[in-house]
Structures are given as C-alpha cells and as structure tokens.
Amino acid sequence: MTISSSFAPAQKTLKAPIHCRGVGLHSGARIELTLHPAAPDTGIRFRRSDKNGAEIEAVWRNITESSLCTTIAAKGVSVATIEHLMAAFAGLEVDNAVVELDGPEVPAMDGSAAPFVFLIECAGLVEQNVPRRVIKILKPVNVGAPGKSAALVPSDRFSLNFAIDFASTAIARQELSFMPQPDNFRRDLGPARTFGFLHEVKAMRDAGLARGGSLDNAVVIAGDRVMNEEGLRYEDEFVRHKMLDALGDLYLAGGALIGQFRGVRSGHALNRQLLAALFADASAWCFAGIESEAPAAAVA
Numbered sequence: 304m305t306i307s308s309s310f311a312p313a314q315k316t317l318k319a320p321i322h323c324r325g326v327g328l329h330s331g332a333r334i335e336l337t338l339h340p341a342a343p344d345t346g347i348r349f350r351r352s353d354k355n356g357a358e359i360e361a362v363w364r365n366i367t368e369s370s371l372c373t374t375i376a377a378k379g380v381s382v383a384t385i386e387h388l389m390a391a392f393a394g395l396e397v398d399n400a401v402v403e404l405d406g407p408e409v410p411a412m413d414g415s416a417a418p419f420v421f422l423i424e425c426a427g428l429v430e431q432n433v434p435r436r437v438i439k440i441l442k443p444v445n446v447g448a449p450g451k452s453a454a455l456v457p458s459d460r461f462s463l464n465f466a467i468d469f470a471s472t473a474i475a476r477q478e479l480s481f482m483p484q485p486d487n488f489r490r491d492l493g494p495a496r497t498f499g500f501l502h503e504v505k506a507m508r509d510a511g512l513a514r515g516g517s518l519d520n521a522v523v524i525a526g527d528r529v530m531n532e533e534g535l536r537y538e539d540e541f542v543r544h545k546m547l548d549a550l551g552d553l554y555l556a557g558g559a560l561i562g563q564f565r566g567v568r569s570g571h572a573l574n575r576q577l578l579a580a581l582f583a584d585a586s587a588w589c590f591a592g593i594e595s596e597a598p599a600a601a602v603a
Contacts, residue, residue: 314398314435316340318427323418325410328384328497328521329372331514334406338422341399343433346557347392349375349382350403358401361389363555363578369571371507373552383408386571387497390551391419394488396559397428398435414496414520416547420489437591440562444587446576453549453569453577455562455587465546465566471500472527477542483550492550494536495543498522501530549574556581561591 317340324335341348347361357380359365367381368374374383382402388409392400394416402409412418445454466478483492499507499516501523507516522540523530537543549566552574566573581587 312434313430314343314433315396315428315430316342316345316399317397317423318429321422321426323410323412323422325412325418326515326520327406327408328411328414328515330383330406330408332406332408334404334408334410336402336404336410338426339401339403340429341401343399343431344436345399345401346436347389347397347399347554348401349385350401351380351382351405351407352403353405354380361385361555362557363575363582366555366575369552369575371571373548373555373571373575375555381407384411385409386548386551387412387414387416388419388551389554390547391416391423391493393550393554393559394483394493395420395423395428395485396435397423398558399431411497411515411520414522415494415544416492416551417489417494420493424489436558438556438558438560438588439591440560440581440588442584442587444577444581444584446573446580448573451568451570451573452566453573454565455560455577455581456565458561458563461560461562463546463549463564463566465542465549465564465569467542467545467568469541471524473524473529474498474541477539479539479542479546481546492543492547495540495547496520496522496536497544497548498524498541501525545569553578558590 320337320339322337327334349359351357359375359377365375365377367376372384373386374381440455440457443456462482464480468476518531556578
C-alpha cells in the first residue's frame with residue numbers, strides 16, 4: 304500500500320482539554336490522563352500531576368529506556384510507554400500539547416493509538432498562526448544490530464517502510480510501505496495493536512513488566528495461534544503496529560520529518576539510536592526552508 308503524504312503549513316493544538324483513564328501496560332497502575340491545548344512552539348510535553356507538576360519535553364534526548372517501550376525522563380521524573388500517544392499526535396499532525404497524568408505510564412487503552420485518536424478528535428484541533436517545525440533529511444543515516452537495521456534517507460515527503468520476520472507462522476514475514484496523512488493514519492495504522500508471545504509473559508512479569516497486559520490491550524500469540532477471540536484487525540496487523548511504534552518514536556525528533564524511514568526488525572532502542580545518529584551529524588538534516596538553525600531536539 305502506498306498513500307500520498309502532506310504536511311499542514313501551520314502548527315496545530317487541541318481546541319479544549321479532554322480526559323481519560325486506564326491501566327498502564329507495564330506498571331499495572333490505574334492512571335488518569337488529560338490532554339491540554341498548548342501555545343505555539345511548545346511541542347509535546349508530559350506533566351506528572353503526582354510529582355508537583357514536573358514536566359518532561361517529548362524529545363529523543365530525554366529517552367531513558369527503550370527496550371519494550373519508550374520512556375522519557377527529566378530531573379528524576381519519568382513517563383513510560385509514550386509511543387502510541389506520540390504516534391497519534393504525529394498521525395494527526397498535532398504539534399503542541401501538554402499531556403497531564405497522575406502516574407508513571409501512559410494508559411494502554413486497547414493497545415493501539417485509536418483511543419487517543421478518538422480523544423484528540425473529540426477535543427477538536429485548531430490551527431495556530433505559526434509554521435510547522437519540519438526537519439528535512441539531507442543524506443542517509445543508518446544504525447543497526449545483528450539482524451536489525453533502521454535508516455533515514457532523503458525524500459521529498461515523509462514515508463515509512465518496515466519489514467518484520469518471526470518464526471511463528473502467526474506472523475512470519477510481513478512488509479509494509481506507508482505515507483501517512485491524518486485520514487489514512489486513523490484508518491490504516493492507528494488501530495493496529497501491540498503484540499506479544501504467551502511464553503514471554505511470565506519472564507516479563509518477573510521483571511516487573513506487563514503487569515497490566517491482557518487480551519483487552521494486546522494481541523497475544525501462543526505458538527502459531529492468535530489467542531484473542533476476535534482475531535486480528537488486519538492480516539498484517541503486526542507490521543502495522545511496529546510501524547506505528549516507529550512513527551511515535553520518530554516524532555521525538557522534535558518536529559515532523561521529510562524523508563523516508565526504513566526499518567528491518569527495528570524496535571524502540573534502534574529508533575532512538577537513529578535519531579541520535581541523525582542529530583550528531585549536522586550535515587544530515589536541516590529545518591525545511593530554514594537551513595541555518597539546529598532543531599531544538601538536537602540541542603544538549
């Protein structure tokens with residue numbers, strides 16, 4: 304599938320605050336979350352109401368953990384599992400928002416970005432009279448690990464290509480190319496759910512993870528069988544979700560990208576390494592139309 308992409312010329316934020324509550328996938332904590340409008344050039348910020356209102360800017364340099372989810376932290380305060388909400392902001396082209404929550408993790412909801420898309424659309428969006436922050440890729444940047452890779456390459460628009468390959472025949476090899484825009488994101492990518500293997504659950508819980516995980520917020524695979532009674536939302540839901548994760552992680556660049564992302568069995572850790580490698584090379588990127596400045600996400 305190939306879908307055309309475009310960037311709105313002006314920044315956007317929410318028209319009004321909107322609230323939800325849910326369970327953290329890894330912490331198991333009951334968490335209340337409110338999305339607030341924010342001024343132009345605020346970017347995305349997370350605010351811990353249970354930690355005296357401490358705020359964390361959602362940029363790659365604040366990532367502290369990226370094994371099974373993306374966690375950001377600043378001054379000893381952290382927020383985990385931000386990637387699905389970040390993907391919803393990226394997919395709907397939301398530039399500025401404050402995410403207030405009373406616990407250590409974004410609620411899992413149904414394991415996809417769709418509930419956050421619903422919240423954002425219920426709140427409504429408003430354009431702000433400031434151009435979007437757009438980062439253009441000028442030359443290829445690559446990172447890798449055994450059997451895995453992630454790259455950003457120049458292009459005249461933003462697109463993603465992702466490939467996965469699992470031994471389980473429930474997944475096997477899947478590959479997808481996608482050029483996101485709001486309509487296509489909400490229909491074709493946002494509803495794809497996180498997934499995991501039943502045999503890994505005990506080890507994860509022994510490690511203090513997946514305490515809030517269930518068939519209500521994840522696709523669970525036992526051997527070569529999908530355990531969820533309702534089955535899959537797409538035949539290739541697994542690669543769609545991996546691409547959803549990558550979209551959320553890439554939005555931690557501090558702005559929208561113009562370039563192509565290529566992932567092969569990439570995960571949160573490689574996605575973070577890719578952004579670090581990009582901003583470590585000043586010749587690899589520029590602001591679209593503003594080549595003399597460095598993006599805020601690249602400033603230490």
